[in-house]
Amino acid sequence: MKRGEALEVLAALKGDGISVGTMRAIPDWYELGAAPELNLDNRGCMGAASALGLGIALAQPQRRVIVIDGDGSLMMQLGSLTSIAGSGASNFYHFVVVNGVYETSGFQPIPAAGIVDFAAMAKGAGYRQAYEFDDIAVLRERLPGIFNQPGPAMVALKVELDDARKEVSPDRPKDQAGYLRAQLVG
């Protein structure tokens, strides 16, 4: 499964949900039209996407919040799994792109690459749902059902390495926090 095609399946189901993206998923997300509306990019603090998404989910319980995390990124705030589970945020859907490397810095393997099981960690932390997919057809079939069940949910997306360098969209709002807050509360 390629990251781009997995994100395409996800983007098609975003609807009026709010997304929080991080790192190399950001350019794809814009290219798919899932940003900049109802979206927050996390670029300045690796590992922060899940906690940023948790805050939004708690403040906007009527909306689905979709966090697109990375494996190396999530490991920088791994404790967020228990905070998310403990919050019981039923509108929180956590997607982790698992490619086993720190892509932007030159593809160094993450600790326990190929061994670590993010879905199992999420389940162990107390997420209501946790899955791992490496087949795009299965992801496409299962994702609507996952969204129909309450979160917190984790979906680990096992993807192939992708060394294509994409630029971040120039349409990206400069004041992302203010832009999204204005969309949500006026």
Place this chain on the structure above:
Amino acid sequence: MTSETDTKGIVESIPAAVLHGAISALGVSHVLIVPDTHQKTLLASLVQDSNLQMLTLSTEDEAICVNAGLWIGGAEPLVIIQNVGLFAAINALRGVAIDMKVPTCLIVGQFGRDVSKRVEDNVPTGVRLLEPVLQAMEVPFYRLDFAADVSVLRTAFERSRAERCPVVVLIGAPTS
């Protein structure tokens, strides 16, 4: 950036009820905590308050990020942590609270402070180095060393909103 209360060299233990009352008067929606021994009486008081939504987080950097998400979503959160936790959260303070321009009001206990000495004369680095670090990061801070000065909580909270930045209130002595 400087502290805006005078250093008097002596601090007093502020009753939890005084701080709790001041926090309630701010109209905050959520109180985010990573437990702090220095403020344990305040935390014990707050958890009894059914009007506040309390959330305990795993780390202080996470608390700063959840604060950001809540504010973006329209809520008005407040963060209560410990001095050493703020050191642990410096990247989130920089990359989220400062760079994303998020109102972030942090009440920070000066855990380990020798209350017989001025902050500058304290040996523990967790106490003595915090203000210089905040100054280096251009984060405004206020010392709250006396119950009579509790209004700085409102000053800090409102400043964080007005300037969309992090503002820290340092609790000098263990709360009572």
